[in-house]
Amino acid sequence: MHFPTTCPRCRRQVRAEYSDSGIHELTCPHCGSAFSVYLRKHKFEVLFDLGTRALMDGYAREAVASFAGSLERFFEFYTRAATLERAAGQGEDFGEVSAQLEQVWKLMAAQSERQLGAFSLAYLWREGQAPDFLTPQALGSDFRNRVIHRGYLPPRSEVDAYAARVFALIDRLLTRLGEAATHAQLEQERLYAVHLAAQPPEVFAVFEEHPGMFRVRRFGGQVGTKAGQPKTLPPSPANDAAAFQLALRERGALLGTVFGGVERAAVRGDTAPPDPA
Numbered sequence: 001m002h003f004p005t006t007c008p009r010c011r012r013q014v015r016a017e018y019s020d021s022g023i024h025e026l027t028c029p030h031c032g033s034a035f036s037v038y039l040r041k042h043k044f045e046v047l048f049d050l051g052t053r054a055l056m057d058g059y060a061r062e063a064v065a066s067f068a069g070s071l072e073r074f075f076e077f078y079t080r081a082a083t084l085e086r087a088a089g090q091g092e093d094f095g096e097v098s099a100q101l102e103q104v105w106k107l108m109a110a111q112s113e114r115q116l117g118a119f120s121l122a123y124l125w126r127e128g129q130a131p132d133f134l135t136p137q138a139l140g141s142d143f144r145n146r147v148i149h150r151g152y153l154p155p156r157s158e159v160d161a162y163a164a165r166v167f168a169l170i171d172r173l174l175t176r177l178g179e180a181a182t183h184a185q186l187e188q189e190r191l192y193a194v195h196l197a198a199q200p201p202e203v204f205a206v207f208e209e210h211p212g213m214f215r216v217r218r219f220g221g222q223v224g225t226k227a228g229q230p231k232t233l234p235p236s237p238a239n240d241a242a243a244f245q246l247a248l249r250e251r252g253a254l255l256g257t258v259f260g261g262v263e264r265a266a267v268r269g270d271t272a273p274p275d276p277a
């Protein structure tokens, strides 16, 4: 999948292929400038938006894998955010905790069952109650496995219902996380900063934020809950399907701009370098 970006030097549009790391090293096909696009978006957001886009384009079956991947990556996001939040509360060094977390994650990176276990404990510690929503039925695991592993061709209505279930679950947990989400964001920012520092000075850095189906708390002006606050998940509007449809109406159109235009967040260097010609 690609997204359009703008060359910081000649201002013409360039197509970038989504990278797994969120860092996109590009060379402008028009003027030859090298630049890097740092996407301020988490993996679960990108995957869910890709799934929504596939659904809107009529690729319902293909969308299922993206929604399932989004949910798995969200559980990782929650686990990381909760762990880093806890460490910050105890005054521990962010860099050290982050490095240790990386080591621990390697132990479960290849097995989603282990990740689910880690998430369950993180949830229990943060919320003070068991994640009773983690039943195979509530997660739509059987549907997901039939589609992904057994070649089941689902009707659109079943994919809609699965998307709505995943959306509502992530949306509610994100609200619960509140400001804690910024801890996971800080991890991403630090990775980007390391990459940026290693870049030659002539390579432009472009930071982009794209609209999407979720409203993830970013730095500044945040609302949300902290660990220890009321222990119920906020109610969704009427039901899962209604929550997903509402988000589709409000934010689905924005996905068109993700693939057809972008919100420019910040560009390092206001002026283009001198033209060698």
Ligand SMILES: [Zn+2]
Pocket (backbone or CB within 6 Å): 007, 008, 009, 010, 011, 012, 028, 029, 030, 031, 032, 033
């Ligand atoms: Zn250019």
